[in-house]
Amino acid sequence: MHLNPYGEDAVKLAAKLANRRPASGTELAHCCQAAGLLMDQPVTQQDVDRTWAVLDEWEKVVDTTDERERAALVNRMLTAAAAHPRLTDHGGGGWHLHYRDDGQPLGSVLSALIPVATALHLVGPGMHRLGRCAVDGCTMIFADTSRLGRQRYCSQRCANRDAVRRHRARTARPEHASGPA
Numbered sequence: 001m002h003l004n005p006y007g008e009d010a011v012k013l014a015a016k017l018a019n020r021r022p023a024s025g026t027e028l029a030h031c032c033q034a035a036g037l038l039m040d041q042p043v044t045q046q047d048v049d050r051t052w053a054v055l056d057e058w059e060k061v062v063d064t065t066d067e068r069e070r071a072a073l074v075n076r077m078l079t080a081a082a083a084h085p086r087l088t089d090h091g092g093g094g095w096h097l098h099y100r101d102d103g104q105p106l107g108s109v110l111s112a113l114i115p116v117a118t119a120l121h122l123v124g125p126g127m128h129r130l131g132r133c134a135v136d137g138c139t140m141i142f143a144d145t146s147r148l149g150r151q152r153y154c155s156q157r158c159a160n161r162d163a164v165r166r167h168r169a170r171t172a173r174p175e176h177a178s179g180p181a
């Protein structure tokens with residue numbers, strides 16, 4: 001199984017890593033493996049540190065709603081990770097394109113994978129399709145891959161929570177506040 005190169009899987013992986021930052025190489029490797037990413041070498045603490053630095057930059061992309069600023073921040077990440085694109089058929093997954101050199105540690109793989117995948121996500125499905133949950137007190141990030149592109153919550157659980165809260169706010173209103181009878 002190979003990660004759909006630079007598709008939505010990689011943006012979702014970025015969100016997953018940002019929402020629950022991996023504390024160790026083992027944890028980071030586990031997350032990437034679960035997302036189908038092939039790893040050619042052992043994952044070290046250096047990879048974890050590099051990943052956290054990439055995620056710090058990436059969260060700035062998430063937290064701006066201004067399209068131009070969002071594009072500029074992604075471009076900055078792309079510049080930092082720039083390498084020659086190359087064809088590869090490693091892991092028996094068939095020929096596909098890498099936007100990085102061969103034999104890179106996981107930290108630098110992610111530093112290229114995350115901005116390229118984010119760029120493709122933003123120019124494909126839409127520039128606005130990245131954000132944080134609309135529920136007060138929930139800071140979870142989501143990549144909106146829904147059909148309509150109007151996702152506001154990180155999960156169905158948060159959507160339900162907010163619906164209940166709005167319903168309570170309506171019903172808690174004093175009778176006379178709802179207008180003349």
Ligand SMILES: [Zn+2]
Pocket residue numbers: 002038088090096098
């Ligand atoms: Zn590959």
Ligand SMILES: [Zn+2]
Pocket residue numbers: 133134135138139140153154155158
């Ligand atoms: Zn949420």
